[in-house]
Amino acid sequence: MEDTNRGVVALYAELDEKASSLQQVNELKTRFLSNMSHEFRTPLNSILSLSRMLLARMDGDLTVEQEKQVTFIQKAASGLSELVNDLLDLAKVEAGKIEVHPSSFEVSELFATLRGMLRPLLVQGSSVALIVEEPEGIPPLYNDEGKVAQILRNFVSNALKFTEQGEVRVSAVQTGHTVTFSVSDTGIGIAPADRERIFEDFMQIQSPLQKQVKGTGLGLPLSRKLAELIGGSISVKSQPGEGSTFTALIPIVYPDATELTTVLQPIASVEPTRLPILVVEDHPETLFIYEKHLQQSIYQLIATRTLAQARLALQKLRPAAIMLDILLEGQNGWTFLREIKGDEMTRNIPVLVITIIDNEKQALALGADGFLIKPVDRLPLLNKLNTLITENKPQKILLIDDDPAYRYLVKQLLINTPLRILEAGNGKEGLNLAQREQPNAIVLDLEMPELGGFDVLKQLKNNSVTQSIPVIIHSSAQLDAEAHSQLAKQTIAIVSKETGSQTTAIAQLQDALVKAGLVLEVSGKSHV
The missing domain is CATH 3.40.50.2300 (Response regulator)
Structure with a gap:
């Protein structure tokens, strides 16, 4: 037993040493990639700038052959620049040096920007149509817009490379507390055995189009790492000869966000010129959406995430209305609704029940004044609140x-x-x-x-x-x-x-x- 124990201890020590050695090698690799990427950028930018100057005939005309030669130089430099940028981003992600900068943005505005950026990727005279669908009913996101755009650019760039005819379609739909971004194509597709391999660094699957379209093999691995960094995930569905659909599930609110203004504060200070709306909702993402819906309106959101916080808020203020989610984790929203309508002090406060299950009859029977099913768009929500609070007054x-x-x-x-x-x-x-x-x-x-x-x-x-x-x-x-x-x-x-x-x-x-x-x-x- 003693010999065995000594052997196990020695084995653990050796494993620790190997792990430490591997970590050092990984750190050296990351440092090397990062430093070399930076060093490459300056001469590459010079080559690209000089190529553009020559092609613009700033110092005289070029012969047909010279123009062809300079164009080859420019394309080679552009390809190398793309590789350097991808390597640098990958090195930053692995070193934990890429920061997430969440901000509020509309998917419609993101798509409008992408339309302008992606059009040049289409080859002139191409038989491929790039369609960016207009998103509908998607609330504002509080996440890193730049990283979402980078993921979608990589998806579209890949789709255009491997689609000879048909279309590449970009779309977005809300699914619960996430937005599903999809890029579908009618291209050559991916064999089942290769669907995970395409997310490996530098991996390029052999195909008839591979020789025509050069890439770095880093776009998809980088996209997956960026998606995970902002709390999302990436998946792909594909059949050879039938095209592919790449999907990115992105949280509406970045999970590690700490600066969601008043949304995560139980009771905010009431502004004298706005009407307080008490919201009882345990999902921070939904609270964030409600706050955006009520911005620039006469209403001020007072956020509570538990029934205890809601009861405390009612002791301190009289809201113009209450927005109540019935399905609170570990709590009974129906009981709270009965409390409000059974108490002489609060029974006249309009209660708007907003939940994911269509139980309007039960809600109205228990005293609710209005009912909406999630997800709720801004205008229907404001219209409902206005109707409940105005009470048909002139x-x-x-x-x-x-x-x-x-x-x-x-x-x-x-x-x-x-x-x-x-x-x-x-x-x-x-x-x-x-x-x-x-x-x-x-x-x-x-x-x-x-x-x-x-x-x-x-x-x-x-x-x-x-x-x-x-x-x-x-x-x-x-x-x-x-x-x-x-x-x-x-x-x-x-x-x-x-x-x-x-x-x-x-x-x-x-x-x-x-x-x-x-x-x-x-x-x-x-x-x-």
Whole structure:
């Protein structure tokens, strides 16, 4: 036994030594790749720049043969530059030196950028169509936009290389708390035995097209590492001769995010000019989405992740409404709903149940005032809150504009809404009407004689009687970045009068009014 123990100890020591040696070799490899990649970049950039200068004929004309030679030099340098960049990124990931920079971004804006970046990858006269679908119903993401874009660029670049005809299609759909990004092609496909091998470093599967399309063999391994770095994953479905679909599952909220503003704080300070909405939801991703939905509206999200936090919040404030998820982990949302509706202090607070299961009848039977199924888009959510909080009370808006033609136009745009519209032909009259009538919202022009819109807004916000009235700027004034930023802090929306189509004008104005808390429905039909 003693001999065996000594042997085991010796074996462990040897294994530790081997592990340490392997770690040192790996660190040396990473350091070498990183340093060499940096060293290669400068001369490569010089070659590329000089090639461009020659091809642009900056120092005289080139013969046909010279142009061909310089083009070959440029292509070779571009290929080597791509390899160097991939090596550097890979080395950074392995060394743990790539940082994740989460920020809020829209998938539609990401796709718009990708369309412009990816079009040049199409060969002129190619029989391959690149289709980037318009995403629908996807909430804003709080993740590293640059890394998501890099993954999709790699997918599309690969798909175009191995697709001779047909299409390459980019799409995105929400699946729970993630967004599934897909790049599908009608290319040569991948054999079952090779589907995992393609994610190995420098691996290039032999195919009839391989000799024509050179690559580094690092794009897919790097994409997988980047996806894992931001909390996601990558997979592929493919059949030889039928094309491939590469999929990236990306969390809506980066899992290690620590700066989600107020979302993860149980009770935030209540802003005096906004209506507090108490949200009971245990998923931080969903809270983040709700916060984005309520931004730039009259509502302020008060986030709670447990029923205990919600009960504490109700002791400290009276919310305008409660948004309640019934399916809370380890907690009974139905009991909480009965509590609220059974308590004289809270029974009149509208409760909007939002959950993934269609149990509307049960929710309404237990006293819920409204019901929505997840996922919820911004306008349906705001419309529902507006309806519950307004309770069919008369609504009126005040137009402050010195141009009677524009006042008439706005009234025509809102003719099918149940709004009573007040008019003021100048700033002074507008301030008097605002104080006397207390409208639900004010639509304000900036360019008016005597008392301009900026001064009117300042006086409205400095008056305790009118400071809480939401203001929508509706003007043709050209604003610089600073003026736009200042106005955005004090108003619900800034809508331009210079809108091309009436349909767009109606949509923009109604969207702003919904954010201001108004119900724009007639006979149960929404005009938003």
